[in-house]
């Protein structure tokens with residue numbers, strides 16, 4: 001495993017991290033097996049993955065609880081836990097973004113309880129609520145950092161204007177945004193800003209939410225309750241075109257004696273500013289395969305062949 005640092009906060013993390021929205025994320029996926037989810041987290045930690053990503057909204061607290069149960073089996077210094085908050089789910093019929101300082105403070109405390117920890121290493125403002133000024137929401141996260149409840153501050157799902165405002169005083173250590181071979185929109189503004197401002201960029205959906213896992217065909221259909229139905233890449237025409245591209249990438253991966261998901265993760269790690277990837281999954285076999293990506297290197301020539309496939 002390769003290890004690196006969250007730049008500004010100097011926290012050491014594994015380059016291959018773990019996404020856990022399918023660990024107890026019953027509000028996002030149907031028929032999740034919680035034991036499989038815990039085995040997935042435990043396997044990752046045993047394989048040297050130290051960077052675990054969760055959020056309070058995944059399973060409305062359930063993901064944090066399950067992750068916390070597994071973390072208890074390990075020493076506190078052996079993992080870096082990132083969680084997210086800012087979606088108020090006290091009223092289950094009306095879950096909405098909430099960046100008010102008092103809400104964030106309460107959300108951090110609840111996350112700590114579920115995770116059974118005294119502090120989290122990285123706390124993300126998960127979604128902007130488009131009402132609360134960032135000076136107030138990020139200001140409260142700065143206070144929580146000073147109090148030792150969180151070690152660093154991240155932000156997710158923001159536009160470049162929002163990111164600039166949130167980072168007005170340089171408090172943002174990590175930006176989490178969608179970015180993968182099939183969705184490179186972050187390259188326009190967010191990624192360059194992160195590089196210029198010493199912010200670690202952690203892409204979410206590194207395997208294009210499963211499309212770069214290699215198992216999808218033009219005939220594949222998502223389950224009725226699967227949140228990915230809302231993602232444009234999975235919708236009708238775009239889906240068919242995407243599968244053509246995915247098939248070419250798969251051929252390239254085979255020629256390099258690797259797999260498509262490993263190629264996709266290695267490609268992301270080769271992009272300037274991307275410090276780690278957090279592939280998700282439902283069972284331990286996934287992370288067993290994904291950790292191998294940290295051993296692969298792509299030459300400039302190979303990166304340009306991939307670029308040609310992606311730009312067609």
Ligand SMILES: NC(=O)c1ccc[n+]([C@@H]2O[C@H](COP(=O)([O-])OP(=O)(O)OC[C@H]3O[C@@H](n4cnc5c(N)ncnc54)[C@H](OP(=O)(O)O)[C@@H]3O)[C@@H](O)[C@H]2O)c1
Nearest residue numbers: 019020021156204205206207208209210213279280281282
């Ligand atoms: N900040 C945000 O708003 C936000 C939004 C989305 C996600 N996230 C975070 O980012 C993490 C990663 O994103 P994601 O999980 O949505 O998408 P992802 O990592 O791009 O893709 C996960 C999908 O890839 C499949 N997969 C994983 N490894 C594979 C392998 N080796 N071979 C074949 N298929 C494989 C999984 O299959 P199975 O499910 O069948 O195992 C799952 O369907 C999440 O878990 C979450 O922690 C954050």
